[in-house]
Amino acid sequence: MPELPEVETYRRLLDELLVPQTLVAFEVLDAHVLATPEDELRHALVGTTVTGTRRLGKNCFLELSTGQVLALHFGMTGDVGAYRHDHDRPRFTRVAFHLSNGLRVAFIDPRKFGRIRLAASQEEFSKAKKLGPDALAITAAQLQQALSKRKQAIKPLLLDQAITAGLGNWIVDEVLFQARIHPERPANSLSIEHFNALYNAVQLVLTTAIEHEAVYRYFPASFLIHAREWDISSTPETTNHLNCPIHSDTIIDKTYVGGRATYTCPVCQPPYNH
Template sequence: MPELPEVETYRRFLEEITLHQTVTAVEVFDAHVLAVDADELRRELVGATVTGTHRLGKNCFLQLSSGRLLVLHFGMTGDVGAYRHDYDRPRFTRVALHLREGLRVAFIDPRKFGRIRLADSVATFQQAKKLGPDALDLTAKQLQSALGRRKTLLKPLLLDQRLTAGLGNWIVDEVLFQARVHPERPAASVSADEAARLHAAVQLVLRTAIAQEANYRQFPASFLIHAREWDEAPEPQSDAHHHCPRDRSPIVKKYVGGRATYYCPVCQPAPPDSHSAA
């Protein structure tokens, strides 16, 4: 699933190929991904120039010369690409934007859970979708304040896009590991020092992922992500891959808030009243 780092990579790619380019045509191959009428989409896009790009959490925006924005949400399998000729069109291209200089931008989505829509501004979209601040913009003070008011378990709260936009499942596991905080800690039990560590970990994890263009196998060996079980691992993982990179303790996998969760029971001690695996 495209998370914040992937979407930031997509945004940079789109900025490189679409900035100051005029849209000359819109091809809709599958209207299932449209959250706007196809004719309205064409009226807004055709003849408009892309004047900028933005990202909020897992949403990517193309700023149009008309003042409106094209919003791309990538769902579980969404991606973007570019091509010039029909025979080069990527498989599962659902919508294509033709640019004046001949390039075509493909919105690719095999499972069709992604969505394309229009918005008047990032702020109005954020309000309508009830999204919190972007995870990269979240301040330590905002995070500490949000945690201090909640009895919710920490992991489900950090996944709540109303708190902050852009933290997905593996990212939250990595943040908690880097901060040495257990996923089942009640949010209100987090100290000021722990909240500061969590905030620093959010920055570390997201900036590392973005710098590596979301190529997770290139992450530092000190990251928990190498102990995760991936659906499409290129080769069987050795036992070493399932141990903590700090102390070699076996990594625990369990479900927290309905989501597969990985943590080190030594580095991330369980709260006193927890019945979690240790």
């Protein structure tokens, strides 16, 4: 699933391709991804200029010269691409934006879980979707204010997009590993030092992932993601394990927290004892 780092990579590409181009046609090849009626989208888009791009969490926004925004959510398998002729159109293109310079920008989505929606503004969209502050913009104080009175386990709370937008499952595992916090630890048991460590880990993980365009094999050896990817690549006939990058003699545990697969180091992230 495209997470915040992937979406930021898409946003930067869309910014290069679309700004400041005028949309001359809106081609719909599969309306499953449209959350706004096709005719309404075409009327709003054709003839307008894309003036900028923004991102909040896993959502990307195209700012239009009318003042409206087009919100793009990439679902499980969404991507973007560019082409000029039909025979070069990427497979699984669901929507194509035709630009005044002759280029076409594709919204690609094999599984069709992505969504394209027109909104009056990013703020209106965020309010309707009940999205919290972007994970890259949230402060340690905001994290503490939002979480310090919650009795729930910290991992499901970090996954709650109403608390902070953009943290997905592998990112939260990595953040908690880097912060040395067990995913089942109650949020209200965390100290100021823990919240500072949590904030620093969010910044480290997201900026690293964006820097490497979410290509995980290029991440530092000190990242837990390598153990996670190793396990995910296992076949039913084999069980792959990888040791903690900090404690080389300790095998990473795989459990489920809040119904989500969760990877932890039992030494770096000891269970919380009251």
